[in-house]
Amino acid sequence: xxxxxxxxxxxxxxxxxxxxxxxxxxxxxxxxxxxxxxxxxxxxxxxxxxxxxxxxxxxxxxxxxxxxxxxxxxxxxxxxxxxxxxxxxxxxxxxxxxxxxxxxxxxxxxxxxxxxxxxxxxxxxxxxxxxxxxxxxxxxxxxxxxxxxxxxxxxxxxxxxxxxxxxxxxxxxxxxxxxxxxxxxxxxxxxxxxxxxxxxxxxxxxxxxxxxxxxxxxxxxxxxxxxxxxx
Amino acid sequence: xxxxxxxxxxxxxxxxxxxxxxxxxxxxxxxxxxxxxxxxxxxxxxxxxxxxxxxxxxxxxxxxxxxxxxxxxxxxxxxxxxxxxxxxxxxxxxxxxxxxxxxxxxxxxxxxxxxxxxxxxxxxxxxxxxxxxxxxxxxxxxxxxxxxxxxxxxxxxxxxxxxxxxxxxxxxxxxxxxxxxxxxxxxxxxxxxxxxxxxxxxxxxxxxxxxxxxxxxx
Numbered sequence: 001x002x003x004x005x006x007x008x009x010x011x012x013x014x015x016x017x018x019x020x021x022x023x024x025x026x027x028x029x030x031x032x033x034x035x036x037x038x039x040x041x042x043x044x045x046x047x048x049x050x051x052x053x054x055x056x057x058x059x060x061x062x063x064x065x066x067x068x069x070x071x072x073x074x075x076x077x078x079x080x081x082x083x084x085x086x087x088x089x090x091x092x093x094x095x096x097x098x099x100x101x102x103x104x105x106x107x108x109x110x111x112x113x114x115x116x117x118x119x120x121x122x123x124x125x126x127x128x129x130x131x132x133x134x135x136x137x138x139x140x141x142x143x144x145x146x147x148x149x150x151x152x153x154x155x156x157x158x159x160x161x162x163x164x165x166x167x168x169x170x171x172x173x174x175x176x177x178x179x180x181x182x183x184x185x186x187x188x189x190x191x192x193x194x195x196x197x198x199x200x201x202x203x204x205x206x207x208x209x210x211x212x213x214x215x216x217x218x219x220x221x222x223x224x225x226x227x228x229x230x231x
Numbered sequence: 232x233x234x235x236x237x238x239x240x241x242x243x244x245x246x247x248x249x250x251x252x253x254x255x256x257x258x259x260x261x262x263x264x265x266x267x268x269x270x271x272x273x274x275x276x277x278x279x280x281x282x283x284x285x286x287x288x289x290x291x292x293x294x295x296x297x298x299x300x301x302x303x304x305x306x307x308x309x310x311x312x313x314x315x316x317x318x319x320x321x322x323x324x325x326x327x328x329x330x331x332x333x334x335x336x337x338x339x340x341x342x343x344x345x346x347x348x349x350x351x352x353x354x355x356x357x358x359x360x361x362x363x364x365x366x367x368x369x370x371x372x373x374x375x376x377x378x379x380x381x382x383x384x385x386x387x388x389x390x391x392x393x394x395x396x397x398x399x400x401x402x403x404x405x406x407x408x409x410x411x412x413x414x415x416x417x418x419x420x421x422x423x424x425x426x427x428x429x430x431x432x433x434x435x436x437x438x439x440x441x442x443x444x445x446x447x448x449x
Contacts, residue, residue, distance in 0.1 A: 127383075128383070131381065131383075131404070143403055144403065144404050149382065149383075149404070152382070152383045153383075156383060161385070163386050163434050163437075163438070164382075164383050164384070164385065164386055164434075166432070166433075166434040167382050167383065167386070167432045167434040167435055168382055168383045170430075170432035170433060170434060171382045171403075171404055171430050171432060174403075174430065175403075189434075195437075198433065198445075198446070201446075
């Protein structure tokens, strides 16, 4: 979730300016320093430190809701990096609850965490809650794009609803036809449906469009099963 | 000795006749299946015994479909029957099959019959054969039954609430399915067609239009 981290850095930079200006740190500023340290630890990819510093930041300060939400967000990212998904979910839910203006994308990110934690039904319900409320990626009534349909497809696939998953990826691809990973995921759904022809077609599209540096062993194995090589 | 045998044969013949009266004749059954606006019509066509000279059909995998030259091409989307197919007294004289993709609207597919007679007469005669006919709505000279599906809903699940309404584009992420009876291309004729419009994907077409190449609109 790189976007969430970037947003976190930007907001915590405000705190860094406040503490950096002081010559003789007051106790309040020292408490605030934990928030700055959270940001620094995140940049250094020190996940355990992010978790420790963010806890101190949250307990020792009375933060404005937006900053508090951002600290929980960074905490969630750190837990995710450590594959501690229940804690990541808890932190992400607090981040959403404390944000005075929750973003529809945050719900999609939470859906992703529930999938990682082995709860695709909850993941599906979260995406559907955005659809029910008309909450597109850019706000209410702004329409739905690839991220919504991609997360919808992932949850449906995990639930074994392969045809519906393929349908969701197709809808996303209408909006963003160059998104390689949607072709990959749709290929998996077609494969499960026994539709080898469309699976092959999509894997060829994936191979043509994907950044090869992001392709891992499991993806290569899937391509190899169809005798498809990356260019 | 022969009398009981003859009586039994007569009884059998009567029973067979009675059974024949309660079973729908193939054209009526075919029309009922068509009115569902799903794959059933194409499955039934695969085994239906229809009067000679009516629909010309071609086999497509496990289903059959009325032959048209090309559903994507203007002028290639219609088959005129040599002999009308008579359904509950209504003469069906041709079959139309059309598929297109429109920017900002989505995909549109229409398939169905052209009948002789006015919309009201045709609707009155065919209504008993139409699936879920209690939901037919008469409006502005046409009769229709509509439902809608959100992408990601179970593939066979359709909603009857939240319809976009006539003349309004189906919102992105939804598919609208309609059975319509409308004034036909010429006076005294009525179009009876099914449509799918909106975010119509190959995965959906594989289920609802198995007679088509599911990727024809890609």
